[in-house]
Amino acid sequence: MHDDPDFDVRGFLPYLLNQAAEASSLDFQKVYKDRYGMLRNEWRVLFHLGIYTRMTASEIGERAQMHKTKISRAVQRLAERRYLIRQRDGDDRRVEHLELTALGRKVYDDLRGIAKDYDMALVEGMPQAEVERLKTQLEALARRS
Amino acid sequence: MHDDPDFDVRGFLPYLLNQAAEASSLDFQKVYKDRYGMLRNEWRVLFHLGIYTRMTASEIGERAQMHKTKISRAVQRLAERRYLIRQRDGDDRRVEHLELTALGRKVYDDLRGIAKDYDMALVEGMPQAEVERLKTQLEALARRS
DNA sequence: TATTGTTATACTCTATAACTATA
DNA sequence: TATAGTTATAGAGTATAACAATA
Numbered sequence: 001m002h003d004d005p006d007f008d009v010r011g012f013l014p015y016l017l018n019q020a021a022e023a024s025s026l027d028f029q030k031v032y033k034d035r036y037g038m039l040r041n042e043w044r045v046l047f048h049l050g051i052y053t054r055m056t057a058s059e060i061g062e063r064a065q066m067h068k069t070k071i072s073r074a075v076q077r078l079a080e081r082r083y084l085i086r087q088r089d090g091d092d093r094r095v096e097h098l099e100l101t102a103l104g105r106k107v108y109d110d111l112r113g114i115a116k117d118y119d120m121a122l123v124e125g126m127p128q129a130e131v132e133r134l135k136t137q138l139e140a141l142a143r144r145s
Numbered sequence: 146m147h148d149d150p151d152f153d154v155r156g157f158l159p160y161l162l163n164q165a166a167e168a169s170s171l172d173f174q175k176v177y178k179d180r181y182g183m184l185r186n187e188w189r190v191l192f193h194l195g196i197y198t199r200m201t202a203s204e205i206g207e208r209a210q211m212h213k214t215k216i217s218r219a220v221q222r223l224a225e226r227r228y229l230i231r232q233r234d235g236d237d238r239r240v241e242h243l244e245l246t247a248l249g250r251k252v253y254d255d256l257r258g259i260a261k262d263y264d265m266a267l268v269e270g271m272p273q274a275e276v277e278r279l280k281t282q283l284e285a286l287a288r289r290s
Numbered sequence: 291t292a293t294t295g296t297t298a299t300a301c302t303c304t305a306t307a308a309c310t311a312t313a
Numbered sequence: 314t315a316t317a318g319t320t321a322t323a324g325a326g327t328a329t330a331a332c333a334a335t336a
Binding site for chain 1: 329
């Protein structure tokens, strides 16, 4: 075991994923931070609302695999900045429906455009089919465990 | 741009990488934390010393893409636990050479064995060639930007 | 009793500047 | 002046328990 040659920890998947995630996130992180003063979880909530239009915190939690406390704080800050509005549900008053404001949508559109360019630059020179396979594999890993 | 249909932020690579990294790291994190009270950067320094036997902090920094302050603190805690020893360089007394102790190597061997099993479980059912390609792609993304 | 969302708290992780001791 | 490594500090990110309001 001490001399087991057939496993190199440098190729340990969680390690490689972390390195790749960190390196690939850095520049984009600066964009939503410097331009809009947003944190990562706020960007995540924002883009989910950008896609699904109207969601509750619980729904975002399921989709984004985020704990409710993260969402609660992200929503609060996004509401302060007038990027979203909250509407109490009429039937179940524990629930809040969330939607982007016009301003929030502008921010989303801007960031989505930048994300798109950024994404393309990351996989530059990589055949489209490989990109698709990579993303599918990452989705599978994210769901696993 | 508002209605640009050809980019779905859910497939944004930094996002997918982060989700996959986080999900895939969780269980293993518990092992080095609960069993040895180690933090992530300590595990990283430990396994680099496990592989390269004798390194300076700067060398680890280059290999692992870690800032010197992270290494400094990780080394300190590993030294406190007697997992490594530090030796001043004779020629240049600013430099310290780091090596695992017998205890440190035991810990490394244990964690490496667990990492191996863990890694295999993560890619279970995936053809070996695809695993290799995935890891190569992640290494490339980690080096980029 | 269970669920939606909030608040409090502690810990982990990162980034940066300022420092020391050597060179 | 520059480099190897340390210390201080603030901010970002996570995890968990306890809570209020509602069902």
